[in-house]
Amino acid sequence: MSILTTLRYISAHPLNRTHRARALLGFVKWQLSSRLVCGPVAYSWIGDTRFLVSRGETGLTGNIYCGLHEFQDMAYVLHTVCREDLFVDVGANAGSYTLLACGVKNARGICIEPVPQAYRRLLDNLRLNDLLDRVSAFNLGVAGNEGELLFTTSEDCTNHVLAKHDSAVEIMRVAVQPLDRLLEGLSPTLIKIDVEGYEQPVLEGAHATMTKESLHSVIMELNGSGQRYGFCEDAILDRMKKYGFSTFSYDPLTRSLTPLHGKKSLSGNTLFIRGDERIRDKLHAAPPVKVGSIML
Numbered sequence: 001m002s003i004l005t006t007l008r009y010i011s012a013h014p015l016n017r018t019h020r021a022r023a024l025l026g027f028v029k030w031q032l033s034s035r036l037v038c039g040p041v042a043y044s045w046i047g048d049t050r051f052l053v054s055r056g057e058t059g060l061t062g063n064i065y066c067g068l069h070e071f072q073d074m075a076y077v078l079h080t081v082c083r084e085d086l087f088v089d090v091g092a093n094a095g096s097y098t099l100l101a102c103g104v105k106n107a108r109g110i111c112i113e114p115v116p117q118a119y120r121r122l123l124d125n126l127r128l129n130d131l132l133d134r135v136s137a138f139n140l141g142v143a144g145n146e147g148e149l150l151f152t153t154s155e156d157c158t159n160h161v162l163a164k165h166d167s168a169v170e171i172m173r174v175a176v177q178p179l180d181r182l183l184e185g186l187s188p189t190l191i192k193i194d195v196e197g198y199e200q201p202v203l204e205g206a207h208a209t210m211t212k213e214s215l216h217s218v219i220m221e222l223n224g225s226g227q228r229y230g231f232c233e234d235a236i237l238d239r240m241k242k243y244g245f246s247t248f249s250y251d252p253l254t255r256s257l258t259p260l261h262g263k264k265s266l267s268g269n270t271l272f273i274r275g276d277e278r279i280r281d282k283l284h285a286a287p288p289v290k291v292g293s294i295m296l
Contacts, residue, residue, distance in 0.1 A: 006065075013066040014253065015294055027065050031055075042128065046078075046291055049103035051094065051125050059157045060094055067291040073219050073269045074100055075252030075296055077190065079286040080217065080279060081105040086187060088112075090142050090179065090202065091194035093157050094121040101190070103129045104289065112182065114141035114151050114174045115159045141176035142195065144204035148173050160196035163228040178205025187214035194269075197225030199236055210243045216279060218245065218272040222264045237262060245272035252296055255283045 007024065010016060016023035034041065034055035042050050043064060053060040062069030077100045081087055085108070087101035092111035102109040109131070113119045119139040126132050141149055141161065150162035154170035162171055179202060188209065195202055199220055209215065218240070222233050237247070247260040248271050257276060264270040273279050288295045 009062075010065045014071055015067045015291060015296075016065075019293070023065060030061065030064055040124075045099070046289065047104050048129075049099050050128055051096070051099060052121065052128060053094075057094065057156065059096055063096060067294070069096065070269060072250045072252060072267065073192075073271065076217070076219065076250045076271060077101050077192075078104060078289045078291075078296065079252065079255060079283050081107045081190060082286075083107060085189040086110070086214075088179075088183065088188045088191040090191065091196070092122055092137075093118050093194070095125045097192050098122075098131075098135060099125060099129060102131050102135050106134075107189075109135040110138070110183070110186070110188075111135060112138045112140055112142055114139070114176070115153050116172075117153065118157075118159070138177075138182065139174075140182075141174045142179050142182070142202050142205065143176040143198070144178060144201040146177050146181065147175075149176050150174075158196055160225070161198045161229075163197075165228070180206055180208040183209050187212060189214050190217045190219070191215065193218065193220040196221070197228055197231065199226060199233075200229075200231040203236065203239055210240075216274055219269055220272065221268060222270045223268045233264060237264060240272050244274045246274070246276065247271065248273050248276065250283075255286075257283070 010023050010027055011020050040052040040054045043053050044050050051060055059069055068074040077097060081101045083106040087107045087109045089098045089111040092098055092113045095111060098109050098111045101107045113122050122137055126135055143149060150171050151174045152159045152162060152169045153172050193199060193202060226233060241262060247262055248257045249260060249265055250257055250271055
């Protein structure tokens with residue numbers, strides 16, 4: 001992301017609309033201060049949660065600049081997850097979503113991250129927040145069948161299963177498991193899937209999981225990345241519809257859901273909900289959360 005793109009993103013972010021100048025100043029301060037320290041910095045985030053972040057970590061620095069890097073989806077987690085829930089983070093990277101669900105909202109969690117470097121950062125963040133007793137972390141990939149796959153390792157939060165035409169990248173072989181095996185006997189309530197285009201095989205190994213009555217929501221990245229493997233996102237939308245899920249967009253400021261009528265969101269992540277009336281009640285009943293200077 002170029003500096004100009006980053007500045008536009010910060011200025012347009014909903015949580016910065018009332019204080020754009022202060023947000024841009026925060027960007028400058030981080031750029032300067034992060035160059036003066038060696039190693040990661042412990043950043044105080046929401047409530048008592050903290051994360052370790054270094055310069056250039058796109059997802060985490062987005063939380064510094066804007067409070068919630070992925071505003072709609074992260075706020076949805078804050079407004080729907082409660083202590084009794086089991087949150088599953090597929091493609092957790094350094095663990096932003098897990099920290100929200102399990103650190104801020106005190107849910108139980110399972111997070112899965114295939115790339116060892118990111119997995120180590122994930123564990124560091126779980127330790128920093130004393131979450132290892134409530135969150136199980138796996139250094140694995142997720143696929144349709146048990147086995148091994150080649151993953152890129154040098155692309156930070158966009159590392160992915162190696163595609164046929166990928167070139168000039170650092171790669172390594174990683175063990176993979178189907179989600180049904182990892183979650184056997186468990187009752188997830190909300191699953192976030194961020195696998196950079198490999199969603200179709202993940203769902204092929206998650207039939208039992210997707211049909212569990214406990215599961216009410218799935219946040220899934222659908223941004224066209226599946227084309228690198230020859231996958232079609234329409235097939236994913238059809239599959240989720242057969243499982244009883246509908247697509248929605250979420251407005252955290254009004255806590256309202258807008259039906260997308262089976263289409264994906266244009267924001268990158270698509271929110272799938274099963275039983276939306278029940279979820280609307282949860283959204284309106286959830287206590288406010290302070291993000292930066294804003295009660296959300």
